[in-house]
Amino acid sequence: MTNPRFAALAFAAAIAFIAATMLIPNDYYFSAAYTVLQFVILATAWNVLGGYAGYVNFGSAAFFAVGAYSSVFLYKAVHPPLIVSIAVGTVVAGLLGMAVGYLTLRLRGVFFAIATLALAVVLYTFVVNWDYVGGARGAYILQPKDLPFGLKRYIHVLYMAMVLMTAAALVIARTIETSAIGRGLAAIRDDELAAECAGVPTLRLKILAATVSGSLMGMAGTTFPYYLSYVEPSAAFNLSYAVNTIAMPLIGGMTMWAGPLVGAVLLGTVQQVVQVTVSSEWNLLIVGVLLVVFVTLAPNGIVGWVARLRRKR
């Protein structure tokens, strides 16, 4: 399937999704779906750098929080429409991603992972001490009263935005994967020196991947303050974002765009169900158990496992 056709299909599916769920009366499903979709975007975004290029980013929470806090800042400053918040947060997180891309010049493997984790800690400390956006107390955001398209509740607006952003993220990830850029990134993942000696502009591609990855993670965070009406640093910078965004592509499969989608839907849904039926305390335990199972039984994730089954036939 060509990329434009895939894009058309993805957005058609998104609109169908939005239309179908409008028939559901219970608001809980919207907020559950919102959370799952948020993880689909985070996992897809992480995978652009982590899965395609092989640079493991442990600082997903930092990018997510940069998106969230740029929304908070804009809200305090000018009360912009939601779409402006989304755009600005995406750009700011993208700039941070570009900076991380330059880190790959000197840092590889474990050292890169630690550097990104440190980045999250530094930004967390910065936000905690930044009074304008609420500091450690956190910040309140009032959901706007007037709703577009005749929607009844604000969660519908957020849900709609999330569905469209998810479609956009998947289209971008797939376009990268199937293009020359994706081939170059795969070569970098396999052997960076050999890639450079085959003519691949490794630094340029890594910076591009880091920028796209960072901006999409930030995008997923921009609506977060509106969703909760209240943000505090420890919520936005929660380590569970970093853990989940790595676990989901690992479980789903890291070399294809469908992997993070499958992993995030599976893990996100299980977490939502358990949160309602048992307790949210179980969430990280589930991630841990699933990770152990998949790393031992299906090291290429669900998508890789299915592809292998198909080849065998």
Add this chain to the structure above:
Amino acid sequence: MTPSPTLPQGGGRPLPAQGRGRLLAISGVTKRFGGFTALESVDLTVAPGERLGLIGPNGSGKSTLVNCIAGTLRHEAGTIAFKDRDIGRLPAFKRVHLGVARSFQIPRPFASMSVADNLRIPLLYGAGAPLTLNTQSATAEAMRILEQVGLAGKAHAMSGGLTQVDMRKLELARAIAAKPALLIADESMAGLSASEVDEILVLLLGMKEHGVAVIMIEHVMRAVMKFSERIAVLVAGRKIADGDPKAVVADRDVVKAYLGE
């Protein structure tokens, strides 16, 4: 001070390729690792389409020189000119675009890709006109090169599972796929059987038809003598001989370096 690339300095010996119009002109290249001098003021030239054998005992700086030419190491002093252009400060991938390609002594395949997909990377990013992904022309070109090196039967095998011999062939195939004007084969024949050495030799000799100059770094002397129009000898980071193969291997200094007094 940047000596003109057309006037190599030092060495004392006449440079045989002089006046033939140079593809590669290295002059005074020095590379140190801490206190250890791996290359000391090395001069070397290669003419378009020339076949140069580069020999020397282990640790004499052959691979370091390759790395400096390919851009995977930066030399401290001297100039490296390619097609009359100083490439000494260019990143490795830009040198590939200009037409310098190398194979690695220890094979470095893109292990998650099939053999054919390994070639698609240089076909896409190398010095040739970029072949669009997955098109028939890219596939046909990849297969043509794989046939040349005798890997056509394994085009769809995963490159990570190849034997050492096949990995060496893949190294060469990938370098050829980058469409170079200068191909540097870093010990492509080590560990190969006599008939396999001949296969690779025929392949490298055939590069001349395409106007590709080849620097062959090799310990297999039979291959070096058959292949080279000219031989340069590195010992302990210095070039001690450069010229006609028969004369060079008979040179007293060269014999001394290999066999002692």
